[in-house]
Amino acid sequence: MDHFKERSTRDYFQKKLYTMEELFKRENRCIYEEPAFCHAACPLGLDAKKLAFFIEKGAFSDARAMLEHITPFPMILAYGCDAPCEKACRMNEVGEGINIRGLERAAMYHGSPKGGKGLFKFKKKQKAAVFGSDLFSLFLAGELARKSYPTSFYVNQKDAISLLKDCAPFLLKDDLVNEAKRLENMDIKILYSSNLTKEFFESEKDNFDIIATSRSFLDMCFPNDIPNKETLLAPISNILSSQDSNPSVLQSIFDARRAGVSVDRISQGLDPASSRGEEGSRESRLYTNMNEAIPSNQIYEPENGYITKEAIEEASRCIQCKCEECIKHCVFLQDTGKYPKKLTREIFNNVDIIMGDHMMNKTINSCSLCGQCTVTCPNGYDMAEICLDARENMVSTTKMALAYHEFALLDMLFSNNEAFLSKPQVGYEKCKYVFFPGCQAGAIAPDAVFKAYVDLSKRLDGGVGLINGCCGAIAKWAGRTAIYEECEEQLKNEINKLGNPLIIAACPTCKKTLEEMLKIEVKGIWDVLNEIGLPKGALEYDRPLIMHDSCSARGDSDMQASIRKLTNSLGCTLKDVPYNGDMSECCGYGGLVSYVNKELASKMAQSCTKDEDVPFISYCMACRDRFAREKRESMHVLELVYAAPAGNPPDISKKRKNRLSLKRKLLEEIWKEEVIVINPEYKIVISEDVAKILDERMILEEDVYSVIEAYHEDGSAVYDEIDGTLTSSLRKGNVTFWLKFKKDEPDVYIILGAYSHRMKVRVRYE
Amino acid sequence: MTDNKVYYTVETGDNLICQKCGIPLVKTEAVFEYLNNSFPVELPACPKCGFVYVPEDLALGKVLSVEKVLEDK
Numbered sequence: 001m002d003h004f005k006e007r008s009t010r011d012y013f014q015k016k017l018y019t020m021e022e023l024f025k026r027e028n029r030c031i032y033e034e035p036a037f038c039h040a041a042c043p044l045g046l047d048a049k050k051l052a053f054f055i056e057k058g059a060f061s062d063a064r065a066m067l068e069h070i071t072p073f074p075m076i077l078a079y080g081c082d083a084p085c086e087k088a089c090r091m092n093e094v095g096e097g098i099n100i101r102g103l104e105r106a107a108m109y110h111g112s113p114k115g116g117k118g119l120f121k122f123k124k125k126q127k128a129a130v131f132g133s134d135l136f137s138l139f140l141a142g143e144l145a146r147k148s149y150p151t152s153f154y155v156n157q158k159d160a161i162s163l164l165k166d167c168a169p170f171l172l173k174d175d176l177v178n179e180a181k182r183l184e185n186m187d188i189k190i191l192y193s194s195n196l197t198k199e200f201f202e203s204e205k206d207n208f209d210i211i212a213t214s215r216s217f218l219d220m221c222f223p224n225d226i227p228n229k230e231t232l233l234a235p236i237s238n239i240l241s242s243q244d245s246n247p248s249v250l251q252s253i254f255d256a257r258r259a260g261v262s263v264d265r266i267s268q269g270l271d272p273a274s275s276r277g278e279e280g281s282r283e284s285r286l287y288t289n290m291n292e293a294i295p296s297n298q299i300y301e302p303e304n305g306y307i308t309k310e311a312i313e314e315a316s317r318c319i320q321c322k323c324e325e326c327i328k329h330c331v332f333l334q335d336t337g338k339y340p341k342k343l344t345r346e347i348f349n350n351v352d353i354i355m356g357d358h359m360m361n362k363t364i365n366s367c368s369l370c371g372q373c374t375v376t377c378p379n380g381y382d383m384a385e386i387c388l389d390a391r392e393n394m395v396s397t398t399k400m401a402l403a404y405h406e407f408a409l410l411d412m413l414f415s416n417n418e419a420f421l422s423k424p425q426v427g428y429e430k431c432k433y434v435f436f437p438g439c440q441a442g443a444i445a446p447d448a449v450f451k452a453y454v455d456l457s458k459r460l461d462g463g464v465g466l467i468n469g470c471c472g473a474i475a476k477w478a479g480r481t482a483i484y485e486e487c488e489e490q491l492k493n494e495i496n497k498l499g500n501p502l503i504i505a506a507c508p509t510c511k512k513t514l515e516e517m518l519k520i521e522v523k524g525i526w527d528v529l530n531e532i533g534l535p536k537g538a539l540e541y542d543r544p545l546i547m548h549d550s551c552s553a554r555g556d557s558d559m560q561a562s563i564r565k566l567t568n569s570l571g572c573t574l575k576d577v578p579y580n581g582d583m584s585e586c587c588g589y590g591g592l593v594s595y596v597n598k599e600l601a602s603k604m605a606q607s608c609t610k611d612e613d614v615p616f617i618s619y620c621m622a623c624r625d626r627f628a629r630e631k632r633e634s635m636h637v638l639e640l641v642y643a644a645p646a647g648n649p650p651d652i653s654k655k656r657k658n659r660l661s662l663k664r665k666l667l668e669e670i671w672k673e674e675v676i677v678i679n680p681e682y683k684i685v686i687s688e689d690v691a692k693i694l695d696e697r698m699i700l701e702e703d704v705y706s707v708i709e710a711y712h713e714d715g716s717a718v719y720d721e722i723d724g725t726l727t728s729s730l731r732k733g734n735v736t737f738w739l740k741f742k743k744d745e746p747d748v749y750i751i752l753g754a755y756s757h758r759m760k761v762r763v764r765y766e
Numbered sequence: 767m768t769d770n771k772v773y774y775t776v777e778t779g780d781n782l783i784c785q786k787c788g789i790p791l792v793k794t795e796a797v798f799e800y801l802n803n804s805f806p807v808e809l810p811a812c813p814k815c816g817f818v819y820v821p822e823d824l825a826l827g828k829v830l831s832v833e834k835v836l837e838d839k
Binding site (some may be wrong): 359362718761 | 781784791795797806809810817818825826830839
């Protein structure tokens with residue numbers, strides 16, 4: 001029982017889940033945080049997806065604030081930009097892309113300017129001067145003013161309107177006036193009607209620390225001084241100017257932005273070429289599933305722009321590109337509200353904490369380890385592996401509380417001890433085959449297991465042994481490698497005793513686990529039945545069914561095909577549903593979710609069976625059981641093959657009884673061994689309502705008997721004079737069980753209620 | 767843990783009798799222990815045999831919530 005020693009919160013062990021390199025490598029596979037294609041294409045970094053989001057919600061002022069944040073003259077951008085974002089829009093693939101510039105204009109027309117005075121900023125010490133007027137110099141003057149450099153702007157135009165008209169001739173009249181006002185409201189000293197000659201420049205330049213010019217002015221003063229492509233700094237004159245002599249509007253704005261960065265670097269005495277951060281457009285690794293996009297065309301934009309209704313309509317065409325492929329059909333990820341990259345980092349940090357609250361423990365233990373995310377993710381993100389690694393890590397550092405998985409682990413040990421059976425076929429010492437039905441088959445459909453063994457042993461030559469127990473999956477899912485290794489040793493010994501036969505598994509999880517554990521090929525009973533044909537008396541089923549593929553069959557197309565061949569020979573018609581095969585969702589049993597997070601496990605089973613009123617057929621007994629528990633008609637294929645319907649889903653106590661009864665029946669009827677059953681001297685009465693409470697609270701009938709047994713011998717209990725009930729308790733392993741009961745006749749106990757706790761209680765100073 | 771501190775008290779009615787000793791349970795200083803932590807409490811117990819009674823609402827309420835907090839420490 002050493003495996004079940006409770007941890008101490010005062011043990012301070014720590015083991016890194018992954019190296020930082022490994023962590024980054026894993027996180028990097030998740031592309032949820034990647035920018036939308038329109039956003040990535042914009043050298044200025046305008047998040048057009050967010051802009052469309054704001055406009056769709058009618059938040060025009062928020063959209064306007066985004067534009068005003070990105071550039072000093074948003075209207076010039078909205079009219080003059082060559083819009084790489086619109087070319088990158090994925091809607092182009094199914095119709096027309098979004099009219100992003102139209103939305104920018106609508107934001108400027110219908111949004112209010114940001115109120116308030118903003119933060120008080122200290123003026124910078126370095127003084128800047130901008131000579132000459134083109135789009136680059138205009139935008140750079142705006143950038144420098146926003147960066148709080150005292151800026152002088154020398155232009156030959158007589159006023160702001162003429163200046164704007166020369167720089168951005170494409171602006172409409174009203175917009176021209178508005179942008180001119182914007183310029184005049186900026187903290188820039190504009191020197192209109194300046195005589196922009198080289199002599200004038202020479203006389204003025206020494207008054208400033210930073211000099212920028214229009215490209216034509218640079219060419220006039222320093223004809224052979226070409227600015228650097230990245231820093232925009234001309235090497236001879238140390239003047240900032242645009243690199244291209246005839247740049248596009250967007251290029252001018254982008255150059256002005258980059259020149260602004262150079263000014264910051266220079267004013268701090270740093271190399272303008274280094275540590276500039278990420279600049280310009282880039283490739284996005286985002287994946288957007290266009291199958292769900294509805295094709296549509298742009299809303300017509302009149303010359304004076306969209307009215308609000310039209311802008312909202314146009315913005316609502318935006319599909320808000322994002323990759324949520326893994327989240328769409330994973331109830332676990334939906335429940336966490338996190339995407340894999342974020343979840344991975346939080347799990348990593350959780351494992352890293354030595355002292356304090358481990359907030360992610362329940363989350364780590366709530367993943368069904370089904371591997372659906374690995375299939376749905378375009379990059380194959382494996383959340384299951386991360387959760388399992390975390391569980392193993394926590395077990396190895398004693399951070400994993402036993403409470404999460406103790407019941408399941410004890411159930412596994414029950415399967416491999418009291419209920420375990422390993423026998424060669426009668427008349428054989430060594431066998432060619434061994435039937436391995438799996439613990440859940442015996443627990444849920446014992447008759448089908450019995451009949452299957454009888455059938456296989458009759459129809460297969462060379463002897464068919466039987467190993468009825470757990471394959472070790474439960475210990476593996478719980479991250480308890482020591483228990484898993486013990487199981488491995490036990491199974492290896494038994495298989496060896498039977499002459500290393502070919503294992504015929506009736507459960508996809510057993511097949512997968514045993515193949516990994518024993519490094520041998522394991523055959524599914526479905527393959528055997530396809531080879532030898534159906535037994536006599538197999539039930540034919542003429543109603544349509546939905547095949548629910550087991551998560552352990554993910555990636556195993558042979559197994560999936562073999563099962564369909566078998567159901568086909570049973571006459572079943574399978575209804576096609578989108579999420580089966582490799583994409584199948586978990587029923588909620590995988591990864592022991594149903595023990596750790598019952599509500600989530602229920603949601604998982606409901607998600608698998610939602611919108612369908614057709615019965616489900618499965619080849620995994622756990623799936624069959626989980627669906628039946630959610631009141632959905634479901635069956636295991638062996639129930640049809642062996643005409644052995646398992647009926648209503650058994651509760652936790654019945655599952656144990658079924659395994660014991662199966663073992664007894666097999667021993668008595670096949671191996672003709674006498675099984676001695678000792679019945680207690682007393683009788684216990686458990687009503688249906690109480691049985692339900694026991695099931696919900698994970699209290700076994702066996703535990704009830706233990707408490708009564710102890711009371712029967714010792715007599716310790718509390719008698720309540722008001723209702724005449726007795727309450728007794730027993731510490732069993734790590735749990736104290738309490739039982740409320742009445743004694744009807746001398747040896748009849750009527751159970752009224754039960755509860756348990758893991759804390760130990762004792763009198764002080766005893 | 768200070769010896770004088772008591773985290774939780776269950777008042778003992780006079781209806782609870784120790785079945786084994788035939789005497790009423792009395793409010794007694796007791797202690798809950800879990801994962802190497804202990805909490806002094808006052809619970810009904812038999813003054814003779816020391817049988818401590820943990821009522822259902824305490825077990826499924828406060829005790830369960832403290833267990834969960836400690837399990838994730």
